[in-house]
Amino acid sequence: MDILIFYAISTLLILMSIAIALSRRLMHSLIFLFFFVVLVSSMFILLAFPFLGVAELIIYNGGIVVLLTVAASLIPEERLGFDRKKILIALPILMIALMLILPFGQASTTGVGQTNQPSLGIYLFSHYSLLILVAAVTLLASLMTAVYFIRSVEGE
Amino acid sequence: MIPYEYIFYLTSILFVIAVFGMLMRKNLINFVISIEIVINAALINFAAGSYYFGYLNGVSYALLILVIAVFEAAVAIALIIFYHKITDNLEMSALKEYRG
Amino acid sequence: MMLYLILLPMLISMTLTAFLKDKLVRSRLIAVSMTSLSLLISSVFFYVYFSKDLIENFSWFNIETYTFQISFIANNLHLLMAVVVSFISLLILIFSVFYMRREKQEKYYFEMSLFIFAMLGLVVSNSFILFYIFWELMSISSYLLIGFWYEKEAASKAAKKALILTKVGDVSLLTAIIILFANTGTLSISATLSGLSSIPQVYLTVSAALFIIAALSKSAQFPFYVWLPDAMEAPTTVSALLHSATMVASGAFLLIMIAPLMYVSGTMVYLVLISLITIFISSLLALESVDTKRILAYSTIDSLAFMFLAVATLNPDGALFYLIMHAVFKSLLFLLAGELIILFGTRNIFKLRGLEIGKPIFYVPAFIGLASLAGIPPFLGFFAHATLSYNFSISIELIFMVATFLTSLFSFRLFFTVYHKNGTEKIREDKFAIIPIATLSILSTVGGASLFFFNSIIPIAYSFDLFLVLDSIIALLGLFAAYYFYSNRDFPYAKLDKKLKSIFRGVTYDDVLASTGTAITKFSGLVDRFEGALGEAFDSVGSLSFSLSYISRELQSGDLSNYIVIFIAGAILVMILMLVGV
Numbered sequence: 020m021d022i023l024i025f026y027a028i029s030t031l032l033i034l035m036s037i038a039i040a041l042s043r044r045l046m047h048s049l050i051f052l053f054f055f056v057v058l059v060s061s062m063f064i065l066l067a068f069p070f071l072g073v074a075e076l077i078i079y080n081g082g083i084v085v086l087l088t089v090a091a092s093l094i095p096e097e098r099l100g101f102d103r104k105k106i107l108i109a110l111p112i113l114m115i116a117l118m119l120i121l122p123f124g125q126a127s128t129t130g131v132g133q134t135n136q137p138s139l140g141i142y143l144f145s146h147y148s149l150l151i152l153v154a155a156v157t158l159l160a161s162l163m164t165a166v167y168f169i170r171s172v173e174g175e
Numbered sequence: 176m177i178p179y180e181y182i183f184y185l186t187s188i189l190f191v192i193a194v195f196g197m198l199m200r201k202n203l204i205n206f207v208i209s210i211e212i213v214i215n216a217a218l219i220n221f222a223a224g225s226y227y228f229g230y231l232n233g234v235s236y237a238l239l240i241l242v243i244a245v246f247e248a249a250v251a252i253a254l255i256i257f258y259h260k261i262t263d264n265l266e267m268s269a270l271k272e273y274r275g
Numbered sequence: 276m277m278l279y280l281i282l283l284p285m286l287i288s289m290t291l292t293a294f295l296k297d298k299l300v301r302s303r304l305i306a307v308s309m310t311s312l313s314l315l316i317s318s319v320f321f322y323v324y325f326s327k328d329l330i331e332n333f334s335w336f337n338i339e340t341y342t343f344q345i346s347f348i349a350n351n352l353h354l355l356m357a358v359v360v361s362f363i364s365l366l367i368l369i370f371s372v373f374y375m376r377r378e379k380q381e382k383y384y385f386e387m388s389l390f391i392f393a394m395l396g397l398v399v400s401n402s403f404i405l406f407y408i409f410w411e412l413m414s415i416s417s418y419l420l421i422g423f424w425y426e427k428e429a430a431s432k433a434a435k436k437a438l439i440l441t442k443v444g445d446v447s448l449l450t451a452i453i454i455l456f457a458n459t460g461t462l463s464i465s466a467t468l469s470g471l472s473s474i475p476q477v478y479l480t481v482s483a484a485l486f487i488i489a490a491l492s493k494s495a496q497f498p499f500y501v502w503l504p505d506a507m508e509a510p511t512t513v514s515a516l517l518h519s520a521t522m523v524a525s526g527a528f529l530l531i532m533i534a535p536l537m538y539v540s541g542t543m544v545y546l547v548l549i550s551l552i553t554i555f556i557s558s559l560l561a562l563e564s565v566d567t568k569r570i571l572a573y574s575t576i577d578s579l580a581f582m583f584l585a586v587a588t589l590n591p592d593g594a595l596f597y598l599i600m601h602a603v604f605k606s607l608l609f610l611l612a613g614e615l616i617i618l619f620g621t622r623n624i625f626k627l628r629g630l631e632i633g634k635p636i637f638y639v640p641a642f643i644g645l646a647s648l649a650g651i652p653p654f655l656g657f658f659a660h661a662t663l664s665y666n667f668s669i670s671i672e673l674i675f676m677v678a679t680f681l682t683s684l685f686s687f688r689l690f691f692t693v694y695h696k697n698g699t700e701k702i703r704e705d706k707f708a709i710i711p712i713a714t715l716s717i718l719s720t721v722g723g724a725s726l727f728f729f730n731s732i733i734p735i736a737y738s739f740d741l742f743l744v745l746d747s748i749i750a751l752l753g754l755f756a757a758y759y760f761y762s763n764r765d766f767p768y769a770k771l772d773k774k775l776k777s778i779f780r781g782v783t784y785d786d787v788l789a790s791t792g793t794a795i796t797k798f799s800g801l802v803d804r805f806e807g808a809l810g811e812a813f814d815s816v817g818s819l820s821f822s823l824s825y826i827s828r829e830l831q832s833g834d835l836s837n838y839i840v841i842f843i844a845g846a847i848l849v850m851i852l853m854l855v856g857v
Contacts, residue, residue: 021177022177024179029181030187030271032185032189033185033188033189033192036192036193036196036212037188037192039208039209039212040195040196040200040209041195042190042192045204045205047203048205048208049208049255052208052211052212055212055215056215057228059218059219061217062219062222063218063219063222066222066223066226067225068222068234069227070219070224070234070239071234071237071238071241074238074243075218075239078241078242078245079211079241080214082245082248083211083244083245083248086248086249087204087207087208087211087248087252089252090204090252090256090259091204093256094202094204094259097201097202098200099205101199101200101201102177102246103198103199103201103836107198107840108195108199109190109355110843110844110847111191111194111195111198111843112193112195112849114190114192114194114843114846115187115188116851117185117186117847117850117851118190118191119187120854128196138231138252139231139234139235139249140440141202142235143225143231143235143238146235147235147239150239152241154239154242154243155218157187157243157246158242158245158246158254158751161246161247161249162227162246162249164253165203165249165250165252167805168253168254168256168257169253169256171257194843197839197841197843198840198843201836205841
């Protein structure tokens with residue numbers, strides 16, 4: 020049963036990403052990104068991490084995609100194209116070929132299933148406290164950077 | 176349940192499609208969107224790793240990466256807005272005139 | 276005990292001349308005083324450690340279990356060389372007070388101090404790595420000194436040529452040192468020489484061949500001799516110190532020092548061959564040069580070839596004696612040439628002839644020096660030839676006699692062309708110039724007697740046999756032939772021409788001279804092409820780096836889209852490396 024849901028979600032994910040890569044209008048890409056993030060969140064719920072799924076929805080969809088949409092509204096509507104050299108398609112093709120033959124160290128494992136979900140918070144703050152601190156400080160710094168940039172743009 | 180290889184194939188395909196998007200589009204916002212796709216693919220990978228080995232390390236990394244992605248996107252968009260103010264379009268090819 | 280004290284004065288001199296301006300303290304005062312201090316210290320050490328063999332080690336650093344040591348050796352051989360080097364350097368520095376009056380003092384004395392420091396370090400060092408370091412230091416100071424007047428393009432080109440050609444020797448020296456180190460596990464020269472039996476024969480031969488190549492390139496033998504005539508762009512005192520007495524002798528000193536290694540390896544027959552070729556090339560080229568310093572440069576190559584010949588015939592002590600005596604009379608000759616240049620302003624022997632120099636103060640030392648070079652008794656060269664030729668076989672003796680004739684011919688060609696019978700010029704002498712020349716002339720005259728008690732310093736064998744007598748007669752023959760040919764140049768070959776015509780009935784001297792001249796010109800053409808090819812090889816290395824930089828410059832274009840491509844390509848490369856298993 021899980022496998023079917025996984026196939027469905029993964030097919031939609033791949034379709035959405037192709038749509039993002041190939042769409043000609045910026046707004047369409049953003050819509051597809053939104054749906055992509057919803058699908059990723061559902062994948063997290065499938066993998067039994069509801070906290071991560073909800074966090075992704077709030078942070079990504081509510082933050083980043085909105086920000087990108089605001090930025091994209093600066094551009095007048097036009098059809099975008101692909102204007103690089105066509106030979107560069109070889110690079111992604113080479114990459115996928117390599118990645119699909121990267122050897123796997125151990126045999127195919129089946130999942131453990133449920134992890135101890137309620138202890139995620141305790142685990143995070145006891146083992147990764149320093150990283151959280153660093154991330155918080157960096158977040159503050161980037162906040163100030165962004166504000167500074169925008170103010171210098173507007174302040175003229 | 177779901178064998179780990181499936182998830183790895185999924186994420187690698189997503190990654191490669193995003194790389195295609197990075198290479199072939201000339202708009203800066205498309206570039207940032209492709210980077211977001213890459214980050215999401217990595218998130219799926221981390222979560223799957225945590226799912227399969229029963230340790231909570233993967234999820235912790237995933238949460239922290241999420242936070243990092245936020246502020247990286249914030250700074251990038253600030254720079255894009257700044258850039259738009261100067262050049263009035265969002266093309267990558269104009270960036271090379273600002274080197275040095 | 277503290278053998279590094281020999282080096283310390285020169286180190287002080289280097290630092291002081293580098294940092295003190297000439298107006299504050301005279302650089303020449305520093306250099307001369309420090310060199311005399313060095314001479315004093317090395318003489319004291321020589322006296323104290325006479326006939327003792329002392330090795331002194333300082334630990335430098337260690338890599339795992341092997342400790343690199345700075346080790347000095349106090350041996351008769353090494354300390355004698357130190358005394359000789361400091362003595363000659365002192366005399367030449369005194370002369371350069373007169374010679375370099377109008378040049379940049381600090382630069383000159385700094386570079387000379389650097390050179391003397393390197394040479395002294397070379398002769399007392401017992402560790403191969405230390406020897407190599409001082410060898411390279413000598414190359415660098417030679418480059419700096421040859422290019423002293425670097426505004427002249429010829430001087431900077433000559434400096435580059437010297438550096439590049441001696442670099443070949445440096446590389447082979449390093450390779451030989453590494454081969455020996457890999458086989459014996461020690462870098463100390465004395466330990467290597469006493470442990471020769473433990474090295475396989477093939478490595479002995481290879482390292483001996485590489486040592487010989489290093490010595491050949493440093494001492495300007497065939498095929499590396501092309502840098503020495505061009506190095507005459509240097510000031511004459513530099514030529515006197517570096518390119519006659521000490522630096523080019525360091526190649527011969529290397530072979531003398533590791534003589535036991537050379538003799539076990541069986542490469543000596545090739546060295547004989549190379550020395551003989553060099554003798555003939557240099558003598559013939561000297562016969563057709565018109566520049567005083569160039570003739571002296573070719574005579575240096577000639578004398579060095581004699582030294583190599585002595586080493587090759589299993590006579591290293593004879594080579595050492597000849598080396599020391601050669602330092603004396605060759606530096607005398609160079610100092611005289613320098614005096615002529617300063618006082619009369621030209622190097623061309625025919626122009627000097629036109630100036631009609633004839634005062635005894637000029638030509639007596641020149642005669643003494645050139646007679647020593649040629650080997651005429653009772654001057655220094657005669658005794659030096661006595662010990663040089665101790666081990667010569669009959670065939671080598673015959674060839675050596677021809678070589679002596681040629682040597683004497685070109686030396687006295689120089690003498691009779693430059694100095695005229697009737698001197699008509701009036702030039703005042705400078706006391707700084709007189710002292711070194713007078714000292715060296717006196718040494719050249721009476722120094723031959725030192726042969727007889729040299730035996731107590733270094734066991735030396737000499738014989739005054741028939742060959743030596745014949746040799747000196749041939750040298751005198753060369754003198755008279757040169758007198759005959761070159762003295763009255765107004766009617767150059769008339770007499771000889773008639774005589775030859777009567778003997779050969781048809782072949783004139785002009786024909787003989789013309790064919791010899793053509794042969795020499797063709798040969799020099801080959802040499803020139805060798806130099807040209809060498810230059811082009813180095814040019815192409817330079818242009819290769821240019822084209823590589825053009826390619827790699829495009830990588831940093833500032834274009835974000837290009838950067839992305841390179842980034843992705845790099846990621847693919849990393850994945851490939853992961854797959855391969857790095």
